[in-house]
Amino acid sequence: MLRPEENDRLTRVGPGTPAGDMLRRYWQPVLLSQELPEADGAPLRVRVLGEDLIAFRDSNGDIGVVDAFCPHRRAPLFFGRNEECGLRCVYHGWKFDRHGDCVDMPSEPAGSPLQARVKLTAYPAIDKGGLIWTYMGPRESVPPAPDYEWLRAPATHRYVSKTYEDCNFLQALEGGLDTAHSSFAHNNDLGNRSMPRSRDTAPRLDVETTDYGYRYISTRKGDGREDYVRVYQYIMPAQQMRGSLIKIEGGKSNKPRFDGHIWVPIDDYSTHVYNMMYGYDENVPLEPDFVLDQESRAGRGPEHHIPGTFRLKQNASNDYLIDRQVQKTKTFTGIEGVNTQDYALQEGMGPITDRSKEFLGTSDKAIVTMRRLLMQAIDTVAEGGTPPGVDPLSHGRVRPHDGYVPAGREWRQHFETELIAKW
Structure with missing residues (x-):
């Protein structure tokens, strides 16, 4: 459990807060690229980190990416x-240009020195991988x-893709890092005992810290001949990556891919979740149609959103x-969609859950480690240092993996080359 003051320190994200200062040291996705489809198109409202x-x-x-209000009279x-x-x-x-410089001031006399003094708050921004990213921290520390x-x-x-979640980012992130809940919340076929998460509801968890966060390993007992091992990656401050094996004849997947999420605080009480999926076989x-099917199965397909928004029709x-x-x-x-099942439980905890009332168990090892790493990162930033995982060299070559390992065999040896990025 956490003391109330520790909970506040981890969950409050506005300007000047400890967690807010830490989160601002990382590039954060703030929009899908398709939300700004054209040059000189309509500007968009964005709320991030309060x-x-x-x-x-x-x-x-x-x-x-600039302040929402003109510095003259604060017009929108x-x-x-x-x-x-x-x-x-x-x-x-x-x-104002994208750097926040005032390039024209037609209501003032020509040559007015005011123009050079006026500055609109602006943050560096890039368009990469289908997302628009911004950095909101100190300019001298742009990674x-x-x-x-x-x-x-x-x-x-x-x-x-992108979805809106009506709760603090931390409880949403914790849901993504919790593998044990899939045996229960995501059991969508009560009579099927063939899935690893149905046969073994108490997986063995190992967490190995790294210079970017950690990797954590879930091992579930199989049929006696092999075990199912899933190696997740947690990349600070709020990204999870995992394998998504679909076992078919021959033990391989016909849709080789990884997926995961990045949880970005809108403010203390709401979050945008960016969902990514990528294939790792250059020939596949x-x-x-496959992507849309997977999104629909998760409960976040186009048909599941309130039109014109990223909010789900199935909600509180x-x-x-x-x-x-x-x-x-x-x-x-009894709730349709894996994504929706998660939201029902995470949003149902309230805007910011009271972690002082928790009773944690062995299945919470990854969550406990994540909280400790975030608290350490907050302290590092407060002391003038650089938090872990800021430099892409620390995590650019890692990938998740999952698969079946012969019973009794060391997974590290079996997955030795699979955890290294190929793209």
Whole structure:
């Protein structure tokens, strides 16, 4: 459990908070690239880490992420004109480029020294891997651009999506790092004992810390001849990567891929979850029909969102459309969609869960380690240092993996080459 003051230290993310200062030292995804499809297109409202911002793609196609309000009289720049490599406030015509420099001040006399003094808060931004990323920390500490393996995968082998979650980022992240719950919350076929998570509901967990976070290993007993081993990667501050084996004849997958999530705080009480999937076999691209099928199975396909938003139709207002008869006879939760099952439980804890009331067990080893690493990173930043995982060299060559290992065989030897990035 955590003391209330420790819980606050980990979950409050606004400007000047300990966790907020730490999270601002990393590049954070803030939009899907497709949300800003064209140069000089409409600007978008963005809220991240408790700050209200505006994102736009300028005439050159470069991304601007700036304060949502004009520094003149605080008029909303959402209504601004995106024109000729700048965003012009429609109140008095002041115009700012993506760096936050005032490039035109038509309501003031020509040559006014005010123009040189006025600055709009602006953050560095890049468009990479289907996402728009921004860095909100000190300018003297801007790290190299993110370089995860899935960002290097060809567009034909990569897919990203986005969902809104109505709770603090930490309990959402903890759900992603908790492997034991899949035996229960995600048991969608009560009568099927063939799946590893159905046969072994208490997996053995090992956590190995690294200079980017950790990798954690879930081993479930199999049929006596082999065990199922899943090696996850936790990349600080809030990314998880995992293998997604579909075993068919011959012991291999016909859709070789990895997937995972990045949890980005909107503010203290809400989160955007960026979901990624990428194929690791250069000869097997991710077909659109397969991707849509996987997203629909998770409960976050296009048909599951409230039109025009990233919010799910199944939500707290309708109890996630739980079907108690299905819960009695077919699935453990009675809620359709793996993603939706997670949200029902994580959002149901409240906006920020009270961790002082927890009773943790052996299955929570990965969560306990993650909290400790985040607390250490917060202390490091407070003391003027650099938190782990900022440099992409620390994690650019890692990948997750899962598969079946002969019973009694050391998984490290069996997976020796599989945990090294190939893209």
